[in-house]
Amino acid sequence: MQAFFVTGTLAAPPAAVEAALYERVKVFATLGVRATIVTLGDSPTWPQVVGEYGVQPEQVVSVFDQIQQVPALAVAPFMAAKLAFPSDWAKLGQAEGDEYHRQDQLRAKVWRDEAGHVDAVDYFDESGTRSRRDLYDCRGFLSQVRHYAESHLRQVTYLTPQGQTAATQDFNQGGLLTLNATGAQYASFAGFVQAMLQPLANTGALIMAERREYDAAVAQLQGVKHGYRLREGNLRITPQADDVIITSQFHAELPQAKVFDEDRADVQLQRGWQRILEAEGVIEQQ
Secondary structure (H helix, E strand, O other), X not given: OEEEEEEOOOOOOOOHXXXXXXXXXXXXXXXXXXXXXXXXXXXXXXXXXXXXXXOOHHHEEEHHHHHOXXXXXXXXXXXXXXXXXXXXXXXXXXXXXXEEEEOOEEEEEEEEOOOOEEEEEEEEOOOOOEEEEEEEEOOOEEEEEEEEEOOEEEEEEEEOOOOOEEEEEEHHHOOEEEEOOOOOEEOOHHHHHHHHHHHHHOOOOEEEEOOHHHHHHHHOOOOOEEEEEEXXXXXXXXXXXXXXXXXXXXXXXXXXXXXXXXXXXXXXXXXXXXXXXXXXXXXXXX
């Protein structure tokens, strides 16, 4: 049996939803269900983050790492000293980063920490409006180039660690995403997510949306039991009778939901999930 948990960014320190998720992965393993976290957010430090909670790298699928063809890389931040700017741009040091001016006009701003680790560089046109933002991966490479027009995001270029274009997303065409390796195109990032998740669903017994923004993508998948983790607000889809819905408090409009506070990482966590998975037929009764 296999389960997939679809979430966003795996940040450090983790939010309560991620901390509970890491514990669930270990609980499922104890119950004989292989569990995999699918992270759809930009999470460059995920190997270190999940490792601190006992989750193995092979138990995580990072969508951004797949798009950008990122191998297993250690954290090695990009240093400000490696950046190059035109010789006629004057550097002005600031507490939160460095500004570069040309003829008293702001042309670039480097966002870095005190150690000189670069997070991003903003570039400005002659009117002082941001025209481009370069995002640097904490593993030491330029990861994304974002182009703006009239303060609106128009295009994102995703790069490999070698600096080659891995994918582009064009917001002038409704967010059209093009993967360079295959030439495949998706009308939106959400469309790509659904296309990426379906092969996983074909091999799994359960695929669960951990956040509301992924409810719709999970609901479209075929041949798998759908699950939803409802923490606040309402589901963004109309659940089916056989869906697995987990919530920490009763919702009158969802009488089929399992009221289960899995944020409490104690012995009740395993017992609770065992009862749920047995009732749903994911595992046999023990």
